[in-house]
Amino acid sequence: MSEIPLVPENHVPLPNVSSSNGLLAWVASVDHKQIGIMYLLTTLLFFLVGGIEALLMRIQLAQPRFSFLSPEAYNQIFSMHGTTMIFLVVMPMLIGFSTYIVPLHIGARDMAFPRLNAFSFWVLLFGGLLLYFSFLAPGGAPAVGWFAYAPLNERPFSSNLGVDYWALGLLCTGTGSIAAGINIIVTVLTLRAPGMTMRRLPVFTWMSFINAFLIIFAIPILNAALAALLIDRQLGGVFFKPSESGSALLWQHLFWGFGHPEVYIMVLPAFGAISEVISVFSRKPVFGYAFLVGSGFGIALLSFAVWAHHMFAVGLGDPLNLVFGGASMLIALPTGIKVFNWIGTAWGGSIRFSTAMLFALTFIIEFTIGGISGVAFAVFPIDWQLTDSYFVVAHMHYVLFGGTMFAVFAAIFYWFPKMSGRRLSERLGKWHFWLTVIGFNTTFFIQHILGIIGMPRRVYTYPDLPGWGWMNLVSSIGAGILGLGVLVFCWNVVYSFKRGQPAGDNPWDAWTLEWATTSPPPPHNFAQVPPVRGRRPLWDLHHPDNTDAQNPKVSED
């Protein structure tokens, strides 16, 4: 940790008008690293926007009957917050990581279809801008929630153009995601370096690969539903209009048929990143590689068979409830296996507590809370009480923030040196970490209780019932602390990008191929790909007398 490697300064690896590789070089780029970085920058920007929306909501909810935001404004903002965080932040951010890392992980020069790669990104950005353009349209942004239930999403109840912008925007981002999915699959299947068999793929790349299949099977369901909705709204169709022989529940089946796989689309690559980080900072190979990968497959398959657990309150009847409840419990099995394998990875290691590792270990705990409350919902009598209450808001933020976002922070701290050539400041990182942990748990833990005492979600205000006021205030204060943490993080990125400690090729002494090249890597990625004879090519390179292949404890099962 202490010695500073002497490495040459690198060129500025960011879009920059005044440098030789100016803005145009980025706009026209088909390089997976530049596209990956543009994904990350775009999604970080949307993360800030979505975060500001969240803070506005928490201000409005800080007191009962507060009138900081009008009902219309609140409803637009909560709808945009959900849509933004899911479609413009978490999902594309993970795709961005895959875009940057997967070719490096497998020793490739680029993605299989570099131009399709650029298309994926630009169509995402366009979709995002289209969505946000709705704020300028008459009537403003969509105000129907990120799930846009029918028939509220139909013209008679939402006559403004907001929902149309929403549908068109998501059709764009969805198309981009499908293209990215295809690209990742083909890249992994065809561009692996000699020796990089499927059984040697790093866990992150495995998860990106499985995730790509989830994307190409799940998103088309959403696209179909969106197209049907647009036909209803613009061409007088009746798919989702119960008053005209359509079905309100059809929308829910389609939406959650996409929506539950989506939950895992937003978490599988995060699982992959966590596996890398814990392994490297514990100085051990991942524990139970086959189980980590296999459970990823299990999750992917099962995730298409659980959608109706979002619909336990619609009155499907107990036989159906049991099928979906049972499947939802079953999906906890592979997830649980992963949690134990991460602990197994750290067990017996020699743990270095970098900020990345702090986030990764805390991820295990926060994600477990969200996972357990998720299993509780599969015991559907509990769901019958708690669905659509603040308990769900708490649950899903433990999964998506305590889970995915913590993993994303770990991944950013881990890979930032590779992308920029400089490390993020560990001192600011610790501030960022503690503010985030305290702020996050203060904001969301208490929302479990609010749900239990009867507070429905998606309300712009609430009556002054016993306990409701102060608990919401606590939650809002937590959100403020969380916001501070994000500010520190942003400052860290900006500061370290200019002034950070130079990283060198392999600052963490990690073992996968991306660390075998320079930081940032040259346009063609590798001058020479090291020989791949196991899962940890750089370990083998540095320990010629104790390679993974020679070690009976490190088998390739």
Added chain:
Amino acid sequence: MESGSVFDPVSPMAHTISTVFIIVLIIASAVFLLVAGLVTFVIIRYRARPGQGDPKQWEGNLKIELTWTGLTLLVLLGLFGLTVFTMDDASPATASEQPDIVVVGHQWWWEVRYPAANVVTANEIHIPSGQRLLLQLESADVIHDFWVPQLSRKMDMIPGNSNKLWIAANTPGLYLGACAEFCGPQHAWMRLRVYADPPEQFSAWLADQAQLAPLPSDALAQRGQQLFQEQTCVSCHAVTPNPTENKVGPNLAHFASRATIATGVLTNTPANLALWINQPQDVKPGVRMPNMKLDVEQIQALVAYLETLQ
């Protein structure tokens, strides 16, 4: 009393759910403590120490994997069993019985019908305590959700697709609920009050509801009654307890006996009522009742009239 907590059940159904929830919470806490304990142990025991080389390299052990897979599976099977054995008590089958009460969700109020007594009212449901009642849940527009945590599970109200739900209250009292499905701009103010009355009191209440409120005797209220007919209030609100046609707004036949105005926004006082009639769009922006641009005198007359609708 005004709790509304899942852990304060007053019906056998809600009680079952509360018990299931407590059992699951205990299991969940155990799992959480196990995971958090292991992580804490790892953090303390295996932190890198100066001068320490690479730890022993090993990856995985089939026996350990199978053990925790098996144990997790056992816990999940237990939860599945718990679900199977409690789901009927938590939400008993509703077969084909006739509903005692029909509740219709509207953007942003509740229509409440007692078919046997031929009574229509709104926003407050009275039930006899100690009895199980069957509700039929419908929607007039978008999806709403009926949720009174102490009395029963929640159940969606879906246009074109009615649901049935058992509720009960073992002890008399007021039980608070709300619409739990986002249903548009004023979803927040779709609150619900369920009064469980002792059976005799309930019968008296129902009989009273079936009657027309006595005609106003003082001049101001009479003027109000006249205005109510003239100012198109009557095109959206019925003032008889058993109207023949459905209206856009809540039935006001016994409005003065209700505790709140506009589904929970205001407490029902004359001053608040005047405020509401004067500026419904300020009190509940987006509500399906227009600002009628009435003058002070008209509002006072209308308030006086509505106050007589006991």
